[in-house]
Every structure is written in structure tokens, then in C-alpha cells.
Amino acid sequence: MRAIKLSLNEIFEEIPKEKREETRLSFEISNRLDYLMKKKGLSKKQFANAIGKRPNEITRWLSGEHNFTISTLTMLSTFFGESLINVPTHNA
DSSP, X not given: OOOOOOOHHHHHHHSOHHHHHHHHHHHHHHHHHHHHHHHHTOOHHHHHXXXXXXXXXXXXXXXXXXXXXXXXXXXXXXXXXXXXXXXXXXXX
């Protein structure tokens, strides 16, 4: 049996660019959420209780694999008093 040697970069290039960007953004959001929780001194359980969610849902959010809705992002931004994402506005 012949061994196939692929570098990490070769494997990475096999992933469609759109999927790589989606994954990058998803992890940026989860990292921002983690930062804001730590900034407020909240554990997963405390945070979950404060926003009426279960701790396992918070764990999913922090995994970097959750697909957040605009509604959830808005609720989280309101809770923390800070945006989780920044969308530039363009004045025409």
C-alpha cells in the first residue's frame, strides 16, 4: 500500500474558501463571546441563567460551530452592552 503524504496546507486548500471564511468568522464570534463573559466575570452557568438558556447551549456557542441568528447576536449585544460583530455602515 502506497502512503499518501499531504501537507497541512494541501489539506487546507481542499476546503472551499467560503467554508474557511465561515469557520473563521464563527470562531471569531465565539472568541468574542468568551471574552465578554470573562470581562463580566460570568461562568457558563451564570451566563446561561442570566439570559434564560441552558449551560449546554452556551457550550455549543463557545465551540465555534454554532450558526448564530441575527436575533441571538442582537440579544447578546444588548446583554453585554457591546457588539459581538461589527458591520461597517456606508453612507451613500
